[in-house]
Amino acid sequence: MTHRFNASSISPLTETVDRRSFMKVGLGGFASLSLPGLLRLRAESPGENRKEKTAVIMVWKPGGCSHLDTYDPKPNAPAEYRGPFGTIATNVEGLRFTELLPMQAKIADKMTVLRSMRHGSPGHPAGTMRMLSGDTDIRDKSKPRLPDWMSVANYLRSQQGPRESPLPTYVSVKGPGGNYAGPAYLGDAYSPFSVTGDPNQPNFVVPNIGLSDTGEVKHLRRRASLRENLDTLERAFDQAGELEALDEFENQAMSLLTNPQAKIAFDLSQEEDRTRDRYGRNTWGQQLLMARRLVEAGVDVITTSLSGPLCGRVNNWDDHAVNHHVFDALRFRAQAYDQAVSALIEDIYERGLDQRVLVVVTGEFGRTPKINYQPSTGAGNASAPAGTKQPGRDHWPRAFSNIWAGGGIETGRFIGATDKLGEDSIERICSAGDFLATIYHHLGINAAGMTLKDFNGRPTPIIDHGTPIPELIG
Amino acid sequence: MKIPPQSSHQSINNMLRFCLTESQRLFCRRLIFSIGVALLAATPLCGEEVDQPVSFVNDVIPVLTKAGCNMGACHAKAGGGQNGFQLSMLGFEPSQDYESMVKEGHGRRLFLPAPAQSLLLKKATGQTPHGGGTRFSQNSESYQVLKQWIQQGAAYSTGGVPELVSIEIQPKRGVIEKGGQQQLKVLATYSDDSIRDITRLALYESNTEAMSHVTSDGLVKVLDLPGKIAVMVRYQGRMAVFTASVPSGLSVEEMPEPTNFIDEQIFANLKEIGISPSPVCDDATFLRRVTLDIAGRLPSPEEATAFLENTDPDKRNQVIESLLQSPGYADYFASKWTPLLKNRRDAASDITANFAFHAWIRDSLLANVPYDQFVRELLAATGTVIGNPPVAWYKRVKDPKEQIEDVAQLFLGVRMQCAQCHHHPFERWSQDDYYSLTAFFTQVGRKPTATAGEDLIFHKRGAATAKNPNSGEVLKPVALGDDIGEILPDEDPRLRLADWMSSESNPYFAKALVNRYWKHFFKRALIEPEDDIRDTNPPTNPELMAALEDHFISSGFDLKELVRVITCSKTYQLSATPHKNNLVDRQNYSRFYPRRLQAEVLLDAVDNMTGTTTSFANLPPGTRAIALPDNSYNNSSAFLRVFGRPDSASVCECERVGTSSLAQSLHLINSNEIKSKLAASNGRAKLLTSDSRPAEEKITELYLVAFTRKPRADELKTALEYLNEPLLDSKGKPIEKTKAAFQNYQDLIWALMNTKEFLFNH
Numbered sequence A: 001m002t003h004r005f006n007a008s009s010i011s012p013l014t015e016t017v018d019r020r021s022f023m024k025v026g027l028g029g030f031a032s033l034s035l036p037g038l039l040r041l042r043a044e045s046p047g048e049n050r051k052e053k054t055a056v057i058m059v060w061k062p063g064g065c066s067h068l069d070t071y072d073p074k075p076n077a078p079a080e081y082r083g084p085f086g087t088i089a090t091n092v093e094g095l096r097f098t099e100l101l102p103m104q105a106k107i108a109d110k111m112t113v114l115r116s117m118r119h120g121s122p123g124h125p126a127g128t129m130r131m132l133s134g135d136t137d138i139r140d141k142s143k144p145r146l147p148d149w150m151s152v153a154n155y156l157r158s159q160q161g162p163r164e165s166p167l168p169t170y171v172s173v174k175g176p177g178g179n180y181a182g183p184a185y186l187g188d189a190y191s192p193f194s195v196t197g198d199p200n201q202p203n204f205v206v207p208n209i210g211l212s213d214t215g216e217v218k219h220l221r222r223r224a225s226l227r228e229n230l231d232t233l234e235r236a237f238d239q240a241g242e243l244e245a246l247d248e249f250e251n252q253a254m255s256l257l258t259n260p261q262a263k264i265a266f267d268l269s270q271e272e273d274r275t276r277d278r279y280g281r282n283t284w285g286q287q288l289l290m291a292r293r294l295v296e297a298g299v300d301v302i303t304t305s306l307s308g309p310l311c312g313r314v315n316n317w318d319d320h321a322v323n324h325h326v327f328d329a330l331r332f333r334a335q336a337y338d339q340a341v342s343a344l345i346e347d348i349y350e351r352g353l354d355q356r357v358l359v360v361v362t363g364e365f366g367r368t369p370k371i372n373y374q375p376s377t378g379a380g381n382a383s384a385p386a387g388t389k390q391p392g393r394d395h396w397p398r399a400f401s402n403i404w405a406g407g408g409i410e411t412g413r414f415i416g417a418t419d420k421l422g423e424d425s426i427e428r429i430c431s432a433g434d435f436l437a438t439i440y441h442h443l444g445i446n447a448a449g450m451t452l453k454d455f456n457g458r459p460t461p462i463i464d465h466g467t468p469i470p471e472l473i474g
Numbered sequence B: 001m002k003i004p005p006q007s008s009h010q011s012i013n014n015m016l017r018f019c020l021t022e023s024q025r026l027f028c029r030r031l032i033f034s035i036g037v038a039l040l041a042a043t044p045l046c047g048e049e050v051d052q053p054v055s056f057v058n059d060v061i062p063v064l065t066k067a068g069c070n071m072g073a074c075h076a077k078a079g080g081g082q083n084g085f086q087l088s089m090l091g092f093e094p095s096q097d098y099e100s101m102v103k104e105g106h107g108r109r110l111f112l113p114a115p116a117q118s119l120l121l122k123k124a125t126g127q128t129p130h131g132g133g134t135r136f137s138q139n140s141e142s143y144q145v146l147k148q149w150i151q152q153g154a155a156y157s158t159g160g161v162p163e164l165v166s167i168e169i170q171p172k173r174g175v176i177e178k179g180g181q182q183q184l185k186v187l188a189t190y191s192d193d194s195i196r197d198i199t200r201l202a203l204y205e206s207n208t209e210a211m212s213h214v215t216s217d218g219l220v221k222v223l224d225l226p227g228k229i230a231v232m233v234r235y236q237g238r239m240a241v242f243t244a245s246v247p248s249g250l251s252v253e254e255m256p257e258p259t260n261f262i263d264e265q266i267f268a269n270l271k272e273i274g275i276s277p278s279p280v281c282d283d284a285t286f287l288r289r290v291t292l293d294i295a296g297r298l299p300s301p302e303e304a305t306a307f308l309e310n311t312d313p314d315k316r317n318q319v320i321e322s323l324l325q326s327p328g329y330a331d332y333f334a335s336k337w338t339p340l341l342k343n344r345r346d347a348a349s350d351i352t353a354n355f356a357f358h359a360w361i362r363d364s365l366l367a368n369v370p371y372d373q374f375v376r377e378l379l380a381a382t383g384t385v386i387g388n389p390p391v392a393w394y395k396r397v398k399d400p401k402e403q404i405e406d407v408a409q410l411f412l413g414v415r416m417q418c419a420q421c422h423h424h425p426f427e428r429w430s431q432d433d434y435y436s437l438t439a440f441f442t443q444v445g446r447k448p449t450a451t452a453g454e455d456l457i458f459h460k461r462g463a464a465t466a467k468n469p470n471s472g473e474v475l476k477p478v479a480l481g482d483d484i485g486e487i488l489p490d491e492d493p494r495l496r497l498a499d500w501m502s503s504e505s506n507p508y509f510a511k512a513l514v515n516r517y518w519k520h521f522f523k524r525a526l527i528e529p530e531d532d533i534r535d536t537n538p539p540t541n542p543e544l545m546a547a548l549e550d551h552f553i554s555s556g557f558d559l560k561e562l563v564r565v566i567t568c569s570k571t572y573q574l575s576a577t578p579h580k581n582n583l584v585d586r587q588n589y590s591r592f593y594p595r596r597l598q599a600e601v602l603l604d605a606v607d608n609m610t611g612t613t614t615s616f617a618n619l620p621p622g623t624r625a626i627a628l629p630d631n632s633y634n635n636s637s638a639f640l641r642v643f644g645r646p647d648s649a650s651v652c653e654c655e656r657v658g659t660s661s662l663a664q665s666l667h668l669i670n671s672n673e674i675k676s677k678l679a680a681s682n683g684r685a686k687l688l689t690s691d692s693r694p695a696e697e698k699i700t701e702l703y704l705v706a707f708t709r710k711p712r713a714d715e716l717k718t719a720l721e722y723l724n725e726p727l728l729d730s731k732g733k734p735i736e737k738t739k740a741a742f743q744n745y746q747d748l749i750w751a752l753m754n755t756k757e758f759l760f761n762h
Helices: A007-014 A037-044 A102-106 A124-133 A149-158 A214-230 A242-258 A260-265 A273-279 A283-297 A326-350 A432-442 B010-015 B022-032 B056-066 B094-103 B119-124 B141-151 B261-273 B283-295 B301-309 B315-325 B327-340 B348-366 B371-379 B389-396 B400-412 B431-441 B493-502 B509-522 B542-554 B559-568 B599-610 B638-642 B662-670 B672-678 B684-690 B695-707 B713-724 B737-753
Strands: A055-060 A087-089 A096-098 A111-117 A170-173 A193-195 A301-305 A357-362 A372-375 A389-392 A400-406 A413-415 A425-427 A451-453 A459-461 B164-170 B173-175 B181-183 B185-190 B195-197 B203-206 B212-214 B219-222 B227-235 B238-246 B444-448 B455-459
Touching: A055 A283, A055 A326, A055 A432, A087 A102, A102 A326, A111 A425, A124 A149, A124 A432, A149 A170, A149 A301, A149 A432, A170 A283, A214 A242, A214 B662, A214 B713, A214 B737, A242 A260, A242 B662, A260 A283, A273 A283, A273 A326, A283 A301, A283 A326, A326 A357, A326 A389, A326 A400, A357 A432, B056 B094, B056 B141, B119 B141, B164 B227, B164 B238, B185 B227, B203 B212, B212 B227, B219 B227, B219 B238, B227 B261, B238 B261, B261 B542, B261 B559, B283 B301, B283 B315, B283 B327, B283 B559, B301 B695, B315 B327, B315 B559, B327 B348, B327 B559, B348 B389, B371 B389, B371 B493, B371 B509, B389 B455, B400 B431, B400 B493, B400 B509, B431 B493, B509 B542, B509 B559, B542 B559, B599 B638, B599 B672, B599 B684, B599 B695, B599 B737, B638 B662, B662 B672, B672 B737, B684 B695, B684 B737, B695 B713, B695 B737, B713 B737
Parallel strands: A055 A301, A055 A357, A111 A413, A170 A193, A170 A301, B173 B238
Antiparallel strands: A087 A096, A111 A400, A357 A400, A372 A389, A451 A459, B164 B185, B181 B219, B185 B195, B203 B227, B212 B219, B227 B238, B444 B455
């Protein structure tokens, strides 16, 4: 049984939400908090059961992962397409992966593979913005025009009243950000709480959270209540949302400082050794374990990027021949990737989180099915010395795969298909809008009718087009 | 709390390999790809006869441009174009495009015996798989134009083809009701005086996306925000702009009496669009605002009291005058200019140059050296950093290409970066314009001195020239299309550039500065971004822009006078609090737009409140953050870093971060730095604890420091109650009185410092 917002609870959201009307959020968690209109609307709708809040973990493969070499192998394609990897059976009949993913093959019944993603944004910025914010503009922009789904979810969840968890709604464990993702007009208040650093390091700590001394906590709260009484500046001038952002951050900061749960949630040493081993004693494995800890502690949205040295020379999945020998690179990162992802999915099911938590593993696009030989621009992990010709695959938004687990969905399936060369999605083609609508659906957000007001009060749809993918909703 | 991008995007870097420096790459990356795409409407071209010869330049290229084929992200991608089919950016190089289409690719792109079988057409229409998807249908006029051209033999020139001379947009200006629309018409005039309607072939872009949209057919749709909108139109390298006002529909009854020309222009615009301004702010708000904006600091309690008690009707002007004469003015504006002039400490040994350059900037501002002279001394600097500090600029900005890019963006508000590799997509600048501007700097000589890292800068005798690497042509110095005459080998060309910049008729120099300073005081520049001035990006109030330029030039480029005329205006002195009628206004200055205090100012304000100082390496005790000479202090001060002090790496003011973040809140609420300032043994909380004055007076002092005003009765009551509440320790025993008072004063200071009223200039 999934505990998800039912249709009647979704309907109030389909009207335009005015973010200015929720401004009077004080220091939540301990100070009085005005109940936003949205929550009031919800409380008025009968038969409501929101015991469990749904959550999403998105594992992001920055740069774009080759679909042919992972989840959508084409063993019968000509050599200049198919690549060197053999295929293996999974525990789902008729579903084969390449040999790079033996551990995921063993738990394929706990996921659904979507093989027919498609969009038209060929650059990293545009492709990422397409997938994360639904921006259909194919031009690469220097920063996002629309808020990403994580910020939208963060914003909408924040309108539902005080959080039970002391943790932020949205945490990025080295997730996508920078100039490719972000809250755009929602404002910085809806940016993630970012965990940086390598969680695999023994001395890893998240700084500035969790006061250990109860006297200190008491004192801070007393101080804060004084501040609240004296913080009387007219908020009406706040058209740019800056004061609201500050209120939000102060709120979160107090919560992180005063609640002991906050510190514990980020502390991987609380996990048993064999669990840590299961995920892999490397950056990616421990990032994904952190994601699972956070989702258990009540974080609603968690993103984590599989980037850095484990990817190879250029630290991401952008396997052009100039960057990497594409096949060496995939082999180089396969073990850590396969182990971490399979561990996360298994763990979600073992801990009974599979109804509440949706796990999505994707990148911004796939890679060119036809192999492209070019000289390397430098030697390093998974790349030959400069000038050496090596195989690469370029950007390919026309067809790519992603995987879905948990979320109460029926798993052990593969949906959609590409043509025999993997060049075009031909069956059950899914757009970035469909991808986003599916994620939103899991979070209880009906994306179809939902608009948010931008800086100037213009109602802006949260997705351009798209409907939840029927096979991927619980 | 954002993390930096983790992907290194070698692919894009590779595409941009002609962009030599990181800043150029960044710019090209931003701008190459920001090119409009619009799907071609399947409507016939006006006046096109079926059997007329199709011209490659006049007919084929516009079709490719409109269909988006030659966008930076597609076939105009540097280094071969998408899939090896290279077109020039937006068709600026038709002869190269002709080569690519007709001769390269083994001639397979065009198939003359059966034009419809040409790969060009099959890809564009999606009959053959195409990474860029279907660009137009087989029924479209675009298809017909291309097919006809191939049928007619795919010639480059059909002889006697007229050249495009100009484009014109109709109407140029308008008034559009909220929610209304306006169809634009675009006409092209050719060298044979023929005129063609190119409405459906031109590219459109709204400069004011939040206020208006434009379709690919040139239909402007206005949303419901009042103000000024602009739509840019581009066709074959020609640009035009449509501007319109969108009135609110309300009539404006009351306006304050204008103080000067700024108010006249601002109020005229508000009247035109039907927005009433907020009233003029009260004295306390004014004093805090103007002291923060001119001197980068809070007024002292003594200043506040004196000002509030002063009954002279001229007291606001007097305060402005005394602030302009104060060293704070020079410190604050130096903190604005030093990062833009890249006074950066990369190595410990840079310190001499850093200190000297900062002192030169600060002293120039303090002495109110005319702006044109300031820029001339910088541009034409020769000698060593000790003898002539502005040569320090040449230490950080070494290459003539970087030099002209910085000079153009900082002093002229012109972004030339794009034109290094291709014709500027939104501008008239070509590669020749770019390289002939670099020619001014090609005779800058440098010689190592006894001090490692510090070069002697001098003028190398010889004719200044620069080569356009694409055409191979050797170019003489030309200043953005203006011939500046012959420069003799003995003459330093940089002086001629400075002459050109500061001449009264220069269209950029004064405009760029007044626009930049306007933004300093009003948060939003008349042209946004403040350093992207072009014909296609008009100011929201052109009359005001012109009047400010005139005033600045006729004052002899007097920076203090500019600050004076701005801050004396009623417009600057309007309240930040909106009323119903101007709540949505974000570009017409009908009220003051509040902004967070910048990093240095905030740190100094925190020190004021806590009665402490922050110590900075190699600087005397008591040096305020606003007076820091270079970026190196960001490394030692988490405060400055977290609140976004720039690192002197960019010529753009946007390097300074003005938004808030969770890290900032965590810092202000609970960092060790703040805690130790509050508890300092000689700090304000300590002194107030042992101060024998009544608590009311002490609370009033804190309010005057923090907000330049006295506490209201309810605030006084809240604070008094807090101070008087008995405190218990963890075992439930009462805490000793002095200790409790010390704690309570720290709390009160902390609370005031963490209010929005403190953190914002409003």
